[in-house]
Amino acid sequence: MAAPVGVTVAILTVTGTWNEFMLINILTSSDALKSLPVGVQKFAGALSSDFGKQFAALVIGLVPMLVFYLFFRKEITKGVAAGAVKG
Numbered sequence: 001m002a003a004p005v006g007v008t009v010a011i012l013t014v015t016g017t018w019n020e021f022m023l024i025n026i027l028t029s030s031d032a033l034k035s036l037p038v039g040v041q042k043f044a045g046a047l048s049s050d051f052g053k054q055f056a057a058l059v060i061g062l063v064p065m066l067v068f069y070l071f072f073r074k075e076i077t078k079g080v081a082a083g084a085v086k087g
Contacts, residue, residue, distance in 0.1 A: 008079025011072055015065060036061040 021037040028034050036057060043053045069076065 004075060004078035004082045006079075007072070007075040008082075011068075011076055011079075014068065018061075018065060 018035070019037060020035060021041070024033075024035045025038050025041075031039075040054055040057045040061070043050045043057065
């Protein structure tokens with residue numbers, strides 16, 4: 001009964017780490033080590049933004065999470081349902 005909840009916590013941890021912005025932006029100095037959200041932010045300028053590059057980077061970043069969800073959708077559903085039941 002605890003396995004679906006544990007899998008859901010693991011999945012949420014992976015997606016939270018994947019979308020991390022501030023910690024990676026502060027701790028890394030090399031552009032090669034920065035994550036996708038930091039790279040997308042680099043396309044935004046003070047006076048103008050290159051929306052084409054931003055959206056392309058966001059779609060590229062969405063693909064791994066979409067594949068991850070497709071593999072673990074049953075576990076996600078079980079974990080959400082198990083966590084929502086009072087008792």
